[in-house]
Amino acid sequence: MCHVAAFDQSLASGGPASRPLPIKAREGVRAPPIEKRVAMAQSARPLPWAGAQWECGGAGSGPMGGESAAWACGCCEADGRCLAPAVAAAAAGMALEEEGLRLLQSVKVKIGEAKNMPPYPGPNKMRDCYCTVNLDQEENGCNAKELTSPQIDPTWQQPQLHYWDCTEFSKVAIKKEELQKYHNRDTWFPLQPVDADSEVQGKVHLELRLSEVITDVGTICHKLATRPCSYNRKSHFDVEEEHVEKMEIRIDLWNASNLKFGDEFLGELRLPLKILKQSSSHQAWYFLQPRDNGKPNKPVDLGSLRLNVVYTEDHVFPSQYYDPLRDLLLKSADVEPVSASAAHMLGEVCREKQEAAVPLVRLFLHYGKIVPFISAIANAEINRTLDPNTIFRGNSLTSKCIDETMKLAGRHYLQVTLKPIVDEICEVHKPCEIDPVKLKDGENLESNMDNLRQYVERIFNAITKSGMSCPTVMSDIFFSLRESAAKRFQGDADVRYTAVSSFIFLRFFAPAILSPNLFQLYPHHPDPLTARTLTLVSKTIQTLGSLSKSKSASFKESYMATFYEHFNEQKYTEAVRNFLDLISSSGRKDHKSIEQPIVLKEGFMIKRAQGRNRFGIKNFKKRWFRLSNHEFTYHKHKGDHPLYNIPIENILAVEKLEEESFKMKNMFQVIQPERALYIQANNCVEAKDWIDILTKVSQCNKKRLTTYHPSAYLNGHWLCCKTSSDTAPGCTPCTGGLPANIQLDVDGDRETEHIYSLYNNYRTKLEKLQEACGSKSVYDGPEQEEYSSFIIDDPQETYKVSKQILAAVQTLELQHAQYTKNKFKRTKYGSQEHPIGDKSLQCYITQNSGSSTNSV
16 A cells, blocks of 8 residues: 655636635535626626727727627728627737747737527517627737736637627637637637636646655555645545556645635646656646536537637847848838839738738838838829729728828827717717608608708818818828829819828728727717718718719719708818818928919918018008918918918928017917018917918928927017027927827837738748749730739839848748747746646647657
């Protein structure tokens, strides 16, 4: 007989408990029923959207139900039949610093739809449902912004999506090692029941010692000691000596602190004692495992969810490793032709243009190169377009890059422009149905049309008066689009407007109105009545912004054509044109390259010039002021030749002027290199309008001032700071502009790593593009079919750049291979970083070596 003494000690790491937990014998201890676990989880669940928002940068869960499923996601669209558009995203980011390398992981889950759900017993068909996205049972959710949290264990095992309603609690669990199999593919996953035995997480450190002892009767037995933490308990087991190698030790961990629902099972370990055969002691970290109760699981049909899971794992090296590839990308705007640039070639080889656009836009925004890059590729696309009516109609790299830029840069712009009215539409629920067939009992068609007309008017006015809030980067891009379109199609007077409206109305405002939850304008998916109202408003706004000649004919529905007759007035067309003129005016380039200047604002005001007569009311004269995207001028009368002009590039600042300067209200100053022009507007509203629009058109001037004098220079000194020199620097910081600029938290190295991964994944296609450049069919004869999809304007330049790309990719690939090799050598299976039971590590080992790791 052998005498086995066991000293048990446990510590769950990463699990629900953070203190030492006692070990209890498995027999006679019952886990809390699933109903209690569900009730306990529900009682602890936060209110909908509280601290866990399906918003860009938010985290957690949100309600859904029937056709009014309420998820929101800022980066993807959804469609569905049973649960309607439902999008959720979860992201977990973590950085592992190791010799300058960062390991960044993210998981995003998009819920498409559900099917075959169990019957709902409620009084109506609307389900009160929740979905939560968890990493190892810890709620983590984020739509567009990844979380970087030291509280998230880099050794997480699997993401889970839990589905709740009043009768069911089920889940979809995907193992980490299987994520790549489902990466970016719509897949149906069956819902599985949730039970206490399978819901385990965390890891435990275990120490085993086996020593031979001589009993009182002189026989040899083994003494086994286990030490999982500071909690100790001694147990004795009598076994036959020859059975020691066949035995296993099982350790169950329970949470005994829950008085309401009883003990809670946390996980178990099963270890064969033969691991002590070569050594009398053993210690290692283990992942806790589900409990096998020996009962076969009965198949239960709980329905299915269609999910799109995107998993990325980036090994980001120090910045200098990416210099060759990054330099190639950032000089893309200067390559002639731009089709031979590294960035354009990435769009050519990727399966979807969106794949290339996302990292490219973020990288170019980070380094301030987005405007010249988009200008270059847009100009090339316009030059390839034959019909002005088809400009940017396809899903080209240019369209996708502009869409992505507006999405990143225009978030605040949408908030300040649309959110107040969208909130009212979603909360007031005015009937706006204008289809006679769909009218409900008691509704009046004329009343509904009036409600809808009011909403359209308010949103239209909010948009057309929002030009001052348009982000500078968007204005610069729109300016480039209108300039290129006007040069390419000189016989079409409207093309300079349609080139811009196709983005700002069709791809920006109209989608945001249609689906406000996807653009963070409203936290929930709109109910069916509100969704219908938003659809009608979006259609009307889109048509108003299109500037098409036969707008009523563009509607398929006769009731929409009838409703739109109210808006067939010139004032709406003029408002759209003025708005497009303003948002496509930029101080970044030479505006005089456009043949026709764009008049942005004009009207009578009173002016006083600095530096002329210092005293006397005669210095203040009424003049006609005119602002274009070329210059700011004033005239004696409207239509006269200008008496004075200030080029836009010479406007250094536009600021208010203190009333004490001339004892006059509503004054502002336009500061130039030589002097300031003092102007009095008719009222405070007009003064603000002039200041805003002058600031807007000049805010990109390189010589803009950072300080100014808020008072005038009179009687030999500045009235504000009493400085005598009229050229003294300003004494007050400039107000600087509008809330139109953006600050993005972009990791340039990670985006370059993304681009490297794309090049590497599509290397075969990149090599085919290189072959196409060297093929005689490209130089002399007709194109071969396999090369026809590539845009190659200059074969020699394209070949040269593609060769540089492949060399940079090859260098980075060698760096990754060396890192993988070194990591493989350092990997210690059973360490805290790689506990035993880490399936993803086992897959990694299988892929990289046929031998076992350096385990404890």
